[in-house]
Amino acid sequence: MKHIAFIMDGNGRWADKHGKTRQFGHEQGSSNVYDIFLSCIELDINTATFFAMSSENMDRPKEETEFISILLNNSIKKHLPDLLDNQVKFSVIGDISHLPENIKKTIEHAETVTSKFTNYKLNIAYNYGGQWDVINSVSVLLNKKLTISYENLSKHLSTGNDFPDLIVRTGGYKRLSNFMLWQAAYSELIFLDVLWPEFSKKDISNVIDNYKSIKRKFGKVD
Ligand code: IPE
Ligand code: IPE
Ligand code: MG
Numbered sequence: 001m002k003h004i005a006f007i008m009d010g011n012g013r014w015a016d017k018h019g020k021t022r023q024f025g026h027e028q029g030s031s032n033v034y035d036i037f038l039s040c041i042e043l044d045i046n047t048a049t050f051f052a053m054s055s056e057n058m059d060r061p062k063e064e065t066e067f068i069s070i071l072l073n074n075s076i077k078k079h080l081p082d083l084l085d086n087q088v089k090f091s092v093i094g095d096i097s098h099l100p101e102n103i104k105k106t107i108e109h110a111e112t113v114t115s116k117f118t119n120y121k122l123n124i125a126y127n128y129g130g131q132w133d134v135i136n137s138v139s140v141l142l143n144k145k146l147t148i149s150y151e152n153l154s155k156h157l158s159t160g161n162d163f164p165d166l167i168v169r170t171g172g173y174k175r176l177s178n179f180m181l182w183q184a185a186y187s188e189l190i191f192l193d194v195l196w197p198e199f200s201k202k203d204i205s206n207v208i209d210n211y212k213s214i215k216r217k218f219g220k221v222d
Contacts, residue, residue: 052125073103
């Protein structure tokens with residue numbers, strides 16, 4: 001497997017279960033991201049995408065969305081030295097235009113200084129929607145007067161042609177919630193009851209074993 005993606009759901013319910021605030025749940029969830037990314041690398045997966053915030057999540061109370069944007073800022077700053085050591089290309093996918101200048105700067109700096117790396121890729125989907133991604137790509141094609149073809153549309157998505165082989169959703173619900181609608185056409189989907197802050201290294205290796213047992217057919221016959 002080349003590319004794994006995570007829909008990190010369940011921070012709020014995890015916090016509830018432990019009698020803590022939703023913010024505390026997001027803090028725990030956020031601190032799990034880099035550990036899981038390192039586990040992916042250990043398991044020989046070179047690209048991981050983490051869904052941190054959907055377009056629709058932006059309608060949550062301002063304190064919550066602001067808190068999540070600060071967590072994003074802090075965790076990029078914290079892990080940038082390690083991203084550079086491990087030669088990881090870092091990207092945020094989604095519409096970050098509304099973010100405060102300091103956070104945009106943190107993101108753009110991390111993207112720029114890691115842009116030449118090809119070994120590994122870490123994408124964070126923030127204010128990301130699959131519908132936004134497709135509309136965005138089509139707009140680029142129209143502006144550049146390019147043909148609306150499968151190849152061109154795929155190439156101009158926020159992920160480019162790099163589609164996830166596997167999408168794992170924690171938190172018990174079996175839905176995509178507007179994540180990678182185009183890219184997920186042939187992704188394998190694994191839904192787990194475990195809540196994101198408690199998703200562990202053991203869970204990821206179980207998920208990979210499960211993935212390896214699936215026969216992918218892409219519409220063809222054996
Ligand atoms: C996922 O956790 C993180 C985001 C969507 C930002 P939730 O905040 O959705 O957690 P639950 O679903 O309420 O448990
Ligand atoms: C999906 O979780 C988005 C992320 C994990 C970032 P939600 O909690 O927003 O999904 P719904 O509302 O239950 O579909
Ligand atoms: Mg949720």
